[in-house]
Amino acid sequence: MKKQYKRFRLRTVSAMVAMAFVANAWAVDPFTVRDIRVEGLQRVEPGTIFASLPFRIGEQYNDEKGSAAIRALFGLGLFKDVRLEVNGDVLVVIVEERPTVADVEFAGSREFDKDVLKKALREIGLTEGRPYDQSLADRAEQELKRQYINKSLYGAEIVTTVTPIERNRVNLTFTVTEGEPARIKEIRVVGNKAFSESTLRGLFDLDTGGMLSWYTKSDRYSRAKLTADMEALRSYYLSRGYLEFRIDSTQVAISPNKQDITITVNVTEGERYVVSAVRLDGNYLGKEDEFKSLVTIKPGEAYNADKVAETTKAFNDYFGNFGYAFANVEARPEIDRANNRVAFVLVAEPSRRAYVRRVNIAGNNRTRDEVIRREFRQFEASWYDADKIKRSRDRVDRLGYFKEVNIETSDVPGAPDQVDLTITIVEKPTGSLQLGAGFSSAEKLALSFSVKQENAFGTGNYLGVEVNTSKYNRTIAFSSVNPYFTPDGVSRAVDVYYRTSRPYEDQGGNYQIATAGAGLRFGIPFSELDTVFFGGALERTEIKPGTNIPAAYLAYAERFGYKSVSVPLSIGWGRDDRDSAIAPTSGRYQRVAGEVGVAGDTRYVRSNYQLQQYIPLNKQFTLAFNGELGWGKGLGGQAFPVFKHFYSGGLGSVRGFDQGTLGPKDVTGSTIGGPKKITMNAEVITPFPGAGNDRSLRMFGFIDAGNVYGENEKFRLSELRASVGVGLSWISPIGPLRIAAAHPIRKFPGDRIQRMQFQIGTSF
Template identity: 55%
Template sequence: MNGVAVAADPFVVKDIRVEGLQRVEPGTVFSYLPVRVGETFTDDKGADAIRSLYNTGFFKDVKIQSEGAVLVVIVEERPAVSQIEFTGIKEFDKDALRKSLKAVGVAEARYYDKALIDKAEQELKRQYVSRGFYAAEVITTVTPIERNRVAIVFNVDEGQVSKIVQINIIGNKAFKESVLRDEMSLSTPNWLSWYTKNDLYSKQKLTADLESIRSFYLNRGYLEFLIESAQVSISPDKKGIYLNINIKEGEQYKLSSVKLTGELLGKEDELTKLVKLKNGDVFSSAQLTQSTKAIADKLGVYGYAFAAINPQPNLNKDKRTVDLVLNVDPGRRTYVRNINVSGNNKTRDEVIRREMRQLESAWFDSEKLKLSKDRINRLGFFTEVDVNTEDVPGTPDQVDVGIKVKEKPTGALSLGAGFSSTDKLILTAGITQDNAFGTGTSIGLNVNTGRINQVISLSNFDPYFTEDGISRFTEVYTRSSRPLFYTGDSEYKIDATGGNFRLGVPYSEVDRVFFGLGLEQLQINTTVNTPASYQRYVNTYGNQNLNIPFTIGWARDRRDSALIPSRGTYQQANFELGTALGDLEYYRVFYQQQYFYPLTKGNILSFNGEVGYGDTYTGKPFPITKNYYVGGIGSVRGFQPGSLGPYDVAANGIRRPIGGASKLVGNVEYTFPIPGSGVDRTLRLFGFMDAGNVYENAPSFSGLRSSYGFGLSWISPLGPLKFSYGIPVSKKPEDRLQRFQFQIGTAF
C-alpha cells in the first residue's frame, strides 16, 4: 500500500476535492471517507481513509493532502480488464473456463489485480489436474491498452494427460487385490479407457473408490475395517500416476441380536418384519441400510416424511459378535405443500403432474410418491426421473416435493435393417413423435416405398383423451404388400385400406382394458406365380374382402421404466374378432408376459414369452391375411424377419413363408454395462437366447427354432437402438438365416 497522508495539525474541513478519477464516481470515494465537510480532520482519520479506499480494490495508489482547509484526495485507479483470451486450450470449453475464473474474481470489466491473476492461474492448473493433465503449464500475459485498461491472455501448454499406471492395495488378506480393484472406478488403461476416462486420476473419484472399498468390507462383517492411507505419487515426467492404498481389515463380526427401540407408534411387529438382518448372520452394512430404509419408507406411508432410524452397534470383540439396536424416531407427521417440477424443457408440467399420485395439500405418503415416480418413468419420455423432499423453513409439518426429469429426444426415426446373401439390404422406415409439442400425445407417420411393401399410415395416440385417463388411439392407412420374398411379379400383391379406433380404460394404477373397432378393405391380385395358399384364400373368400374386426384387450404394466426397464413385469392379452358385419369371420387371441430382474451393478436379467392362436368360427380356413409371422429381431434373432414356419411353393419353384395361425416365442436376455463404463444405462451390452416358431394349427414345442447371440443396446437420439448378432442353433436346411440385424424402438 503506497498511500500517503500528509501530516497536519487538526483542522475543520471546509471542502473535499478528489483528483485522478476516470471510471469511479466521486460519490463512491466520499462514501468511504471517515470525515465529512464541517468535521475535524486528524492524522488518524487520514490513515483510516487511505485504508478504506485501498480495501475497495479500485485503486493502486491513494494520497491525502490538505490545501488550507480543503482536503485533497489523489487516487490512481487500477486498470480495468477489457478482455480475457486463452491460447492452447483443447481440453476445455473456453466459456466454461471464463465462468470458473469469474468465481475467483477475474472477469472482463473488473479491476486488474495481480494477486487475483495468480489465483486464476492456479485455478486453471487445478482444472487441468482434475482431468489428469499434471504437466499443464499456464503463462499469463498482461498487455496495457488505452484508457487505463489491460488485456489478459492465458497461454496454456496442456502437455500430455497423466494416466494411472499402477494401483497397489496393501494389507488385504481376506480378499484378493483383483476383487477389491473391481470395486473401484479408477483403473489402469484398458481397451475402453478412451471412453470411460477411468485411467485419469481425480481426487473425487479416489474418494468415491475408497468409500466403495469400505462398503465392500462393511457388507461382509468387517466392522473394524480402516483405510490407513491413500498415497498418490507421480512420475518425474508427470506422465504416470501411482496409487498406493493401505488398509487394515480387522475381524469379521456376526450378529448376536437385533432390537428395535424408540417411538414405534404401536407397529413394532410390522416394523420388525422389515429388518433383513437376522441373528447369526454375518453383519452386512448393505442389509442394515436396506432395513433402515424399509422402516423409514413404511413410516413414510403413514405421513412421517423425515423418520430417522439410528443404528447403534455394540461390539463384543472377544466373541466377534455385534448387538444391534435400531432406534426409531418418526419425527412429526407431515403433509406436502408444493410439488415442483424441473428439467422439462419441452414436456408440459401437466403431462408430469397428471401421473402424480402424491397430491399437494395431502398427507405425505412414500408409497404414492414411489408410484408417481414409476408412472412418470413409464411415460417413456425421460432417461432419468429423480424425486426428493425438502423441509419447508419454519413449518415442521410441511414438505415440498421436487420432481427433476431429464428428457430424451421423443421424435424417432424407426428403422429396421438386415442383410442376407439373397436379398441384400432390407430396410423399413417410419417417423413418430411420442411427445408431440410436449403434450404427451403421439403422432406417427409411416411411409414405405419398397418393392415388397408400400405403406402410408397416420396414427395418433392420446393417453389422456378424457380427464379420467381414458386413452384413445386412431389410425388410417393404405398398404400394398406382397408376401415375403417376392420375386418380381408386379401383378401379385395385396392392397389394404382402412383404419382403427381404440379406447383404453384404466381400472387400477397398473391395469388398463382396451376396446377397439376397425374397418379394412382388402383386394388380392393373383397370378400363376401366386403361392397355392393365397389362391385357396381367394377361392374361399374372393379377391375383395371387407373386414370389420372388434378387439378387446388388457395390459398390466409394473415396470419401473418404459424406456429402460430394470425391474417389474409387463403383461398384455388381446382378443380380436372378425365380425359377421364383414366377409372374414375369425378370432385371434394373443398373450405376452415380460419379467425384469435387477442384479448387481446395472446387470438385468429379462424374460419374454408370447403365444398367439387363431381360428374361424364358421368352419372355413383361417384367413391367411391374419397369420402370425416369426423370425428376426423382436422374435427369434438369427433368422430372416418373418421367415419361420410353414411355407408354400409357387409355380416357379420359389419357397415363400406364409406364416401360421398360431405362434410361440420365448426370449431370455442378460443386459450389462460395457466393462469399465460404470453403470451407464444408455449404452449396454447384452447376450440372448431366443426360441419360437409359427404353426398352422395349435402352438406346440415341437419344431421350435432357437438361437443365441450378443448385441449392443443404445438409447440414441433416434430412439432405443439395438444391434444383434444371432447364431441359429436348431435350424432346418430350408431356413433363411440373417445373423446381423438392428432395429430402433424395440424392447426384445
C-alpha cells in the same frame, strides 16, 4: 475569495496502503459542493459514479468523504485508476476504466469443447463484456488447469495472451498444451486376507486399462470415481459379515513425468460376525408383529449392512404410513468379540404424528403446476404418508419431463404437528427434431424423420409426426396423446397413419401391402403400474400385386378382394416395473394386446402376450428372459387376413435365422407368416470386458427358440427352431444397437440361416 486548487490521486496497486498519506498530504478545507463533474467515462454510465459517492451537490465535502468515495469507486471493480480534483467548490471525478473482455478464445484444446471451457470461466467472472484485470486471468488459468486435472491431464500447460484492441477492450487467448493424460499404472489393496486382491479390484470402476479404455476412460484417475469405488469396497465387506471393516487410507501417487498414477488402498478387515439375535425395543404403536415381518436381518446368517439399512428404512417408511414423519429407528449392535457374534436391538421412537399442510412445487419454469400435482397421491391437509409420498415422486419422475425430482420435508414454525412438502424438479427439453438414417442386415438403408413434443406447451400432452422408410416397412404417422383426458387419469390417443410393408425376402419384388387408417385409444389406470387400453380404428388395406408376390397373397386377394375395409377394436393391458426401459437389470414387463375385426370386409381376432423378466445376479451379471405368444383366427367363416400374420426369425425373435423366414411357406417358396407364433429367449448380460461397469456397452450370451405356425397347425415343440450365440449391445447416440453372432442348434431343411445380424432399436 481567492479559489484554491488542490489535487490528490490514488493508484490501484497502493490504494488502501497510501490512502491515509494521500488524505493528509492533500488535505483540503471542508466546503459545500456546488457541482460534480465526471471525466474519463467510456462505457460506464455516469449514474453509476453518482450512486457510489457518499455526498451530493449541496452537501458538505471533507477529506474523510473523499477517501470513502475513492474506496467505493474502486470497490466497483470497474476502474484501474480514480482521482478526485477540487476546483473551488466544484468536485471533478476523473476515472480510468478497466479494459473489458471483447472475446475469449482457446488454442490447442482437444479434450474439451470450447463452450465447456467458456462456461467454467464464466462461473468465476471472466466472460465477454466483463472488466478485465490480471488477477482474474490468473484465476482463469487455475480454473482451466483444474478442469484438465479432472481429466487426468496433469501435465497440461496454459499460456494467456492479452491483446489490446480499440475502445479500451482486450482479446484473451488461452493457448493450451494438453500433453498426454496420466493413466492408472497400478491399483493395490493392502491388508486384505479374506478376499483376493483381484476380486476386490474387480469391484472398482477405475482400472489399469483394457482394450476399451479409449471409450470408457476407466484408466483415468478421478476423485469422484475413487470415492465411489471405496464405497463399493466398504459395502462389499459390510455385506459379508465384516462389521468392523475400515479403510485406513487411500494414497494416490503420480510419477515425476506426470504420466503414471499408482493408487494404494490400505484396509483393516476385522473379524467376520454372525447375527445371533434381533430384538425390538421402544414404541411400535402396538404393531410389533407388523414390524417384525419387515425385518430382513436373519439370526444365524453373516452380518449384512445392507439388510440392516433395509430393515431400518422399512421401519421408518412404515411409521411414515401412519403419519409419523419424524420417526427415529436405530439399529444398535451388541458385539460379542469372543465368539464373533453380534445381536441387534432395533430401538424405535415414533415421535409425533404430522399432517401435510402444503405441497409446494419449485423449478417448473415451463411445465404447469397441474401436470405435477395430478400425479401426487399425498394430499394437503391429510396425514403424512411416506408410501404415498414416494409413490408421488416416482409418478412425477416417470413422466419423463425432468432430469431430477426430489421431495423435501420441512417443519412448519409454531405447528409441531404439521409439515410442508417441497417437490423440486429440474426440467429437461422434451421436444425433439430428428433426421436420421439407420442400417440393418434385414432392413438395409432406413431413413427417418420425426418431430415430437412430449410436454407440449407445458400441458403434459404428446404431439408427434413420424416418417420412416426402409426396404420393407415405410410409415408416416401423426399422433396425439392426452394422458389426463379425464381428471381421473384416463388417457386418450389419436393416431392417423399410412404404412406399407412386405415380408423379409431377398428375392426382390415390388408388391406391397398398404394400410391407411385412423384410430382412437383410451388408457385406464387400475393401479400405479397397471393400465388397461382399449380403442378402435378404421383401416383400409390394399394388396398391390407385383413381381414375386407370394401365391397365398394372390389367393387371399382373389377370394376376398385386393382392397378391404375393416373396423378393428383393440383392448390390452400393460404392467412395467423395470428399473430402466433401455438397459434394465431388474423388474418385470408384461403386455397383453387383443384386436378384433368387428365390421367391414374382414372378421378376425388377433392377440399377443409378452413377458420380460430381469434378475440381477450381482453387480455385473443380469439374467433376462423374454417370452411371447401370438394367436389369430378368422371369424364368420373368413380366413385370417394375410396382412395380419405374425413373422419370426432374426433379431427380436430367433437369432441365427434370416429375418422373418420361419414358419409356413406357399407353393412359390415365399415365407407368408402365420396366425400363431411362439418366441422364447434367455440372456446372460454383463458389461463388456474392459468397460468396467458401464451399462451402455454390454455383451450377452443367449439361447433362442421359436416358430410360426399356420392356421390349421398346432403348436408343436418338436418344430421349434433354436439357436445359441453371443452378442453386443450398445446404447449409441442414435439408439440401442445390438449385434448378434448365432449358431442354430435346431434347424430343418429349407431354413435360411444368417449367423451374423445387427439392428438398431430392437429389444431381444
